[in-house]
Each structure stands twice: as C-alpha cells, then as structure tokens.
Amino acid sequence: MRDPGNLLLCLLLTGVPLVAQRPAIEPVLQAELAFARLARQQGIRTAFLTWLQDDAQVFTPRMTSVKEQYGREPGDPGQLVWYPEAMGISDAGDLAWSFGPWTYAVKPGGAILVHGHFLSVWRKQAGGGWKVEADIGVPHAAPEQVIEPFAVTSALQAEPKPVQAPGLAGALRQKESKLSATWAAKGGLALLAELAQDARVLRAGVPPLREEAAIRKALEMDRPGPTWKPARLLMSPSGDLGWACGECGPDERGATASFLRIWIRAAGAWKVLFDVRVPHPSPPR
Numbered sequence: 001m002r003d004p005g006n007l008l009l010c011l012l013l014t015g016v017p018l019v020a021q022r023p024a025i026e027p028v029l030q031a032e033l034a035f036a037r038l039a040r041q042q043g044i045r046t047a048f049l050t051w052l053q054d055d056a057q058v059f060t061p062r063m064t065s066v067k068e069q070y071g072r073e074p075g076d077p078g079q080l081v082w083y084p085e086a087m088g089i090s091d092a093g094d095l096a097w098s099f100g101p102w103t104y105a106v107k108p109g110g111a112i113l114v115h116g117h118f119l120s121v122w123r124k125q126a127g128g129g130w131k132v133e134a135d136i137g138v139p140h141a142a143p144e145q146v147i148e149p150f151a152v153t154s155a156l157q158a159e160p161k162p163v164q165a166p167g168l169a170g171a172l173r174q175k176e177s178k179l180s181a182t183w184a185a186k187g188g189l190a191l192l193a194e195l196a197q198d199a200r201v202l203r204a205g206v207p208p209l210r211e212e213a214a215i216r217k218a219l220e221m222d223r224p225g226p227t228w229k230p231a232r233l234l235m236s237p238s239g240d241l242g243w244a245c246g247e248c249g250p251d252e253r254g255a256t257a258s259f260l261r262i263w264i265r266a267a268g269a270w271k272v273l274f275d276v277r278v279p280h281p282s283p284p285r
Contacts, residue, residue, distance in 0.1 A: 025089050028096045028122050031130040032084050045075025052132045059136040059258045061278040063247055079108045082118055083149050090236035096122040097262050101147050102137060115142045117208050119276050121243050134245055136260045136276050138204045168239040172263055175270045176244050180227045188222025196264055196271035203277060225251035240265045256280045
C-alpha cells in the first residue's frame with residue numbers, strides 16, 4: 001500500500017486536481033487546496049484563521065467559534081494534512097461542501113499519529129472568494145487502501161442557477177425538529193428514513209459509513225433521549241442544499257454530543273447527505 005501521507009503531500013504540492021472538474025466547483029476546490037497548503041506551510045492556526053469565516057463553527061468536540069479555538073497563541077505545532085475526496089455545490093453556486101481524509105503528525109515529516117475524515121461547509125463571500133463556515137472531523141484507523149482524491153457528484157450543474165425558494169428554509173427547520181423528536185423516541189435509527197441515496201454517516205472510530213447494514217449498526221449505538229434545536233441552520237437560495245449544526249443530549253445514558261448535517265433536496269424532499277456526530281467527553285464522577 002502506498003503511504004497515504006505521501007499522496008496527500010503530492011496533491012498539496014502540485015495543487016492540481018487528478019480529474020477534470022466542472023466549472024461551478026473549481027473555485028471551491030482551489031480554495032480547499034490552498035487552505036490545506038497553508039496549513040502545511042504555516043501551521044494549523046494560521047490556516048484556520050485565514051480560511052474560516054469570522055463566525056465559523058468548529059468542533060473540538062464541543063461546538064465553538066474558530067476565533068475561540070484558534071485565536072490563542074502559539075497554536076498547535078503539529079501538522080494537519082488533508083485533501084477532498086468528494087465535493088458538492090448548490091445550484092445557486094453560493095454554498096458547497098467538501099469531504100475527505102486527514103492525518104495528523106506531531107511535527108512536519110513526523111510519523112502519522114491519527115487518521116480521520118473531515119466535513120466542511122463552504123460559503124461564497126461578497127467579494128467572490130470562498131471561506132469555510134463550519135468544519136468537523138472524526139478520527140478512525142488508517143485506511144486499508146489509499147482514498148482517491150476528489151470525485152464530483154453527478155448531481156452538480158455545469159453552471160450556477162440562482163433560484164429563489166421561499167418556504168424551503170422553514171421546511172428544512174421542520175425536518176430538523178421532526179428528526180429531533182423521533183430521535184428522542186427511537187435513537188439514531190430515526191435517521192434511517194431521512195438518509196439520501198448516497199448518504200454517508202461519520203462516527204468516531206470507524207471509516208465513513210455508506211452501506212445500509214453498517215449504518216444501521218452504528219445508529220443503534222446512538223441511544224434515545226437527546227433532543228436539540230440547531231444552533232445554526234442555513235440554506236442556499238436555490239433550495240437544494242442546506243446544513244445544520246449544534247449540540248444535543250443528554251441521551252438516556254446521560255451522554256451529549258455535537259452534530260453537523262448536510263441536507264439536500266431529492267425528489268422534492270429534504271434528505272440527509274452527511275450526518276456527523278461527535279460525542280463529548282464523559283463528565284468526571
């Protein structure tokens with residue numbers, strides 16, 4: 001097996017995607033690669049403060065602001081390396097997501113201590129550039145094989161198509177509310193009915209889950225009881241892509257967690273494309 005760290009470094013050094021990209025997503029891809037390159041060259045703190053919006057949310061594992069997490073000196077001296085495995089963008093061309101593997105080492109060139117996957121939400125800025133408005137990740141064991149960089153989802157449009165979608169944000173908020181209520185009764189299995197066809201579920205300790213049997217097994221571990229109201233819930237004006245994040249719990253065992261979800265409109269209904277849940281440390285007894 002090739003060293004995944006070497007593949008990551010190669011991609012970041014060249015800054016060139018390994019497959020042709022559609023025009024709408026190309027600026028987001030270049031922003032993602034520049035973000036990762038800055039982290040390699042100048043460190044985690046500088047990269048996150050540069051490429052995240054001032055009000056961006058990060059999870060460590062509790063939800064906090066990027067300034068609270070990375071505004072302190074001197075920052076983490078370790079090296080965080082990543083690349084996008086998949087990306088998606090709204091029809092309006094204003095909201096995007098990126099998803100892929102990451103590694104962490106204590107110092108540049110050092111042995112990889114942690115592997116994982118990240119999910120980031122990108123927002124187009126007033127000046128036309130892109131910045132991250134939410135970022136979350138989970139650790140897991142080293143992958144058995146190298147993960148291929150960046151594959152464009154088939155649903156992407158070749159060009160942005162701005163559309164006003166009144167009422168859909170309210171419908172998305174209702175979906176979150178309904179999911180919260182159902183989860184309180186059934187636990188994580190409540191999510192099954194809300195998943196999109198190509199959904200991925202991210203949980204600490206395991207690679208991203210795509211197969212129904214593996215997803216069901218993981219969701220059975222999320223116990224009934226937690227309810228939530230999203231701390232943030234935002235949608236593209238085209239009404240085809242949205243996201244929500246916050247904290248939930250305690251469940252029936254007293255556990256709490258942070259979450260981030262990507263929602264897409266599929267066949268006229270909101271469906272979950274990504275569900276990430278990061279447990280909080282247990283309180284001392």
